[in-house]
Amino acid sequence: MLHKKNDEYINSVQNYANSFQKNNFRKVACNDFKGWPDPLEETWRLSRLGALTRKKIEPITPDLKKHISLEPILKDSICISFVDGAYREDLSSKLPDGISLTHLNEEECLSFLSKIKSTNLSNHPSTNSSLSCTPSIIKISIHNNFNLDKLLEIVYLGGIENKSVHPVLFLELNKSSSLSIIERFNHLGSLIMPLQLIEIGELASLKSIKIFNDSIKSYNLSAHSVTLSNKSTYSSFSLIKGGEFTRSETHASLKGENAELNLNGVYISGSKQHHDLTTAIYHDVANCTSRQIVRGVLGGESTGVFQGKVRVAPDAQKTDGQQMSKAILISDKASANAKPELEIYADDVVCAHGATVGELDDEQLFYLNSRGISMDKAREILIKAFLEDIVIQSVDQPLHDFIFNEANTGLSLIIERNEKV
Amino acid sequence: MSLLEIQKAHLKLDNKEILKGISLAVNAGEVHAIMGPNGSGKSTMSYMLAGRDGYELESGDVLLDGKSLLDMSPDERARSGLFLAFQYPVELPGVGGMSFLREAVNSRRKYLGEKEYDHLAFVKEARKEASKMFVKDEMLKRSVNVGFSGGEKKRFEILQMAMLKPTVSILDETDSGLDIDALKIVSEGVNAQRSDSNAIIVITHYQRLLDYIVPDFVHILSDGVIIKSGGPELALEVEKNGYVGMINAA
Numbered sequence: 001m002l003h004k005k006n007d008e009y010i011n012s013v014q015n016y017a018n019s020f021q022k023n024n025f026r027k028v029a030c031n032d033f034k035g036w037p038d039p040l041e042e043t044w045r046l047s048r049l050g051a052l053t054r055k056k057i058e059p060i061t062p063d064l065k066k067h068i069s070l071e072p073i074l075k076d077s078i079c080i081s082f083v084d085g086a087y088r089e090d091l092s093s094k095l096p097d098g099i100s101l102t103h104l105n106e107e108e109c110l111s112f113l114s115k116i117k118s119t120n121l122s123n124h125p126s127t128n129s130s131l132s133c134t135p136s137i138i139k140i141s142i143h144n145n146f147n148l149d150k151l152l153e154i155v156y157l158g159g160i161e162n163k164s165v166h167p168v169l170f171l172e173l174n175k176s177s178s179l180s181i182i183e184r185f186n187h188l189g190s191l192i193m194p195l196q197l198i199e200i201g202e203l204a205s206l207k208s209i210k211i212f213n214d215s216i217k218s219y220n221l222s223a224h225s226v227t228l229s230n231k232s233t234y235s236s237f238s239l240i241k242g243g244e245f246t247r248s249e250t251h252a253s254l255k256g257e258n259a260e261l262n263l264n265g266v267y268i269s270g271s272k273q274h275h276d277l278t279t280a281i282y283h284d285v286a287n288c289t290s291r292q293i294v295r296g297v298l299g300g301e302s303t304g305v306f307q308g309k310v311r312v313a314p315d316a317q318k319t320d321g322q323q324m325s326k327a328i329l330i331s332d333k334a335s336a337n338a339k340p341e342l343e344i345y346a347d348d349v350v351c352a353h354g355a356t357v358g359e360l361d362d363e364q365l366f367y368l369n370s371r372g373i374s375m376d377k378a379r380e381i382l383i384k385a386f387l388e389d390i391v392i393q394s395v396d397q398p399l400h401d402f403i404f405n406e407a408n409t410g411l412s413l414i415i416e417r418n419e420k421v
Numbered sequence: 422m423s424l425l426e427i428q429k430a431h432l433k434l435d436n437k438e439i440l441k442g443i444s445l446a447v448n449a450g451e452v453h454a455i456m457g458p459n460g461s462g463k464s465t466m467s468y469m470l471a472g473r474d475g476y477e478l479e480s481g482d483v484l485l486d487g488k489s490l491l492d493m494s495p496d497e498r499a500r501s502g503l504f505l506a507f508q509y510p511v512e513l514p515g516v517g518g519m520s521f522l523r524e525a526v527n528s529r530r531k532y533l534g535e536k537e538y539d540h541l542a543f544v545k546e547a548r549k550e551a552s553k554m555f556v557k558d559e560m561l562k563r564s565v566n567v568g569f570s571g572g573e574k575k576r577f578e579i580l581q582m583a584m585l586k587p588t589v590s591i592l593d594e595t596d597s598g599l600d601i602d603a604l605k606i607v608s609e610g611v612n613a614q615r616s617d618s619n620a621i622i623v624i625t626h627y628q629r630l631l632d633y634i635v636p637d638f639v640h641i642l643s644d645g646v647i648i649k650s651g652g653p654e655l656a657l658e659v660e661k662n663g664y665v666g667m668i669n670a671a
Contacts, residue, residue: 362474364511364512366471369499371496372496372500373528375494375496381513
């Protein structure tokens with residue numbers, strides 16, 4: 001991988017890693033951290049980190065006394081808090097018996113590192129810098145046959161300007177377990193580099209929602225790697241609305257037959273925001289299904305990127321993969337890029353993809369206007385309608401209102417900003 | 422004073438003159454039918470009145486209640502009391518029928534200085550009006566016009582008309598695509614709204630609709646001008662002899 005050198009940040013990452021006593025895994029990782037991906041790298045061509053390379057940033061030293069929290073969405077949720085990238089037991093709920101949370105020990109960290117290194121995230125900037133600088137790697141494990149009937153809420157808070165934040169999470173769902181999780185990223189003006197490894201065991205089921213809502217000066221470069229075993233399911237919905245630059249990159253590998261994957265996402269972008277949803281789905285074995293719907297609404301001078309790769313291995317016969325992305329531009333200065341990519345090496349598969357970028361439909365606007373509804377209101381109605389079905393499809397009932405509300409506050413910001421342009 | 426007055430309206434589309442000096446005065450309490458062959462300018466006239474982008478007049482004027490419409494946006498025209506029932510009602514996926522109706526009705530009420538409906542009061546009112554148009558509750562929960570049959574779409578248009586209580590309504594080929602039963606329901610819905618304080622313009626190819634919505638005046642539109650005006654008997658003449666003879670005589 002080509003890199004844009006940033007010696008200052010590389011040095012600060014190395015110094016930080018070396019400040020730990022026992023630091024085998026950090027040493028390995030920091031030696032592999034070579035700076036920021038060069039714009040010549042194909043997957044970073046549309047999301048350039050030029051402005052980031054010019055910033056003077058160093059890894060944060062978590063303030064373990066910082067007392068900040070977010071109100072849980074549902075009253076009876078199990079809550080876990082990360083502040084400045086560090087897990088905070090004092091700000092988290094007591095976990096039920098079927099879930100364990102541990103700090104990985106040195107040996108486990110090394111094996112975690114080698115797992116990550118065997119994925120396609122091995123060169124992601126968040127992989128090596130977060131493994132070098134994370135306060136600790138947190139493992140959440142859902143025991144065999146355990147079904148959490150409550151929502152697990154994880155919040156990522158904290159951050160300071162010109163500091164990088166490094167939460168690293170290993171989420172493991174053991175055989176026949178199930179979990180519904182919502183994660184919210186709400187950092188202040190900094191560089192956030194979350195790294196996650198998710199392993200979903202046989203017959204297990206994970207429903208996941210991620211809301212990226214960091215402050216308007218933040219950079220968030222999230223990297224997630226997910227593996228699915230036999231008959232497991234992973235349904236994920238991401239809402240990106242915050243940050244100056246937010247890129248959520250997910251690599252999902254279907255490694256067991258009859259696994260099902262839904263990887264949906266929405267981005268709502270305004271002013272000069274840059275939002276990027278990059279996904280790669282690897283159908284490694286036969287008889288798996290993947291579904292992906294992505295919607296974007298862009299106002300102001302924002303840019304949106306969707307890169308969706310689907311790779312079907314030679315043995316992955318009877319794969320069923322569908323992907324559809326749509327973006328709506330509500331300002332002349334906004335732009336959206338969609339890059340679907342199908343690599344199919346098996347012959348008995350059903351794979352389809354479609355990508356559109358457009359504006360609101362004139363006929364529909366006129367119809368609403370002709371009923372006395374103002375142009376602003378008509379646009380708002382159509383934009384909300386554009387997002388409504390994907391939210392209903394992707395999110396379970398108790399969270400509908402919350403997600404609609406999150407989307408609508410995002411929309412109201414970009415619609416207002418749009419009028420001022 | 423007329424409720425609606427079209428004064429020597431000229432309009433070009435793609436540099437081709439479509440309306441060539443139409444004048445028409447419609448008074449309160451009247452129903453006017455505009456008939457004419459394909460391409461005579463009927464739908465262009467309705468889009469022009471509703472204020473669709475690209476359908477601006479070259480010259481002439483249109484007055485609604487004595488006020489020129491020309492500088493008003495489509496939504497201002499609608500709030501001022503103009504209603505167009507679309508020949509092809511537009512599908513709005515993801516926009517629920519009930520919330521669409523409420524948004525429209527409240528926009529109009531706000532303009533009129535009337536109190537906006539709250540959710541419950543509106544649902545009650547909408548259900549009452551909907552049942553008159555044989556529009557089921559279930560239809561109001563669906564996305565506007567999505568998956569509606571031809572008849573359902575037209576009934577939903579007339580339901581909107583009933584709830585918006587416009588002063589001037591233009592029904593653009595509301596009979597197209599309707600079977601005889603649907604035609605009766607729609608016509609009864611329209612007739613129920615005839616009053617001394619509003620006016621209706623019915624645009625149609627066929628006399629059949631005018632058996633149910635009986636007009637006070639009939640105008641024959643051909644090649645962008647009104648070539649003949651008269652009473653309901655004019656529609657029967659069209660039905661009997663077709664447009665050709667009438668156009669040749671003009």
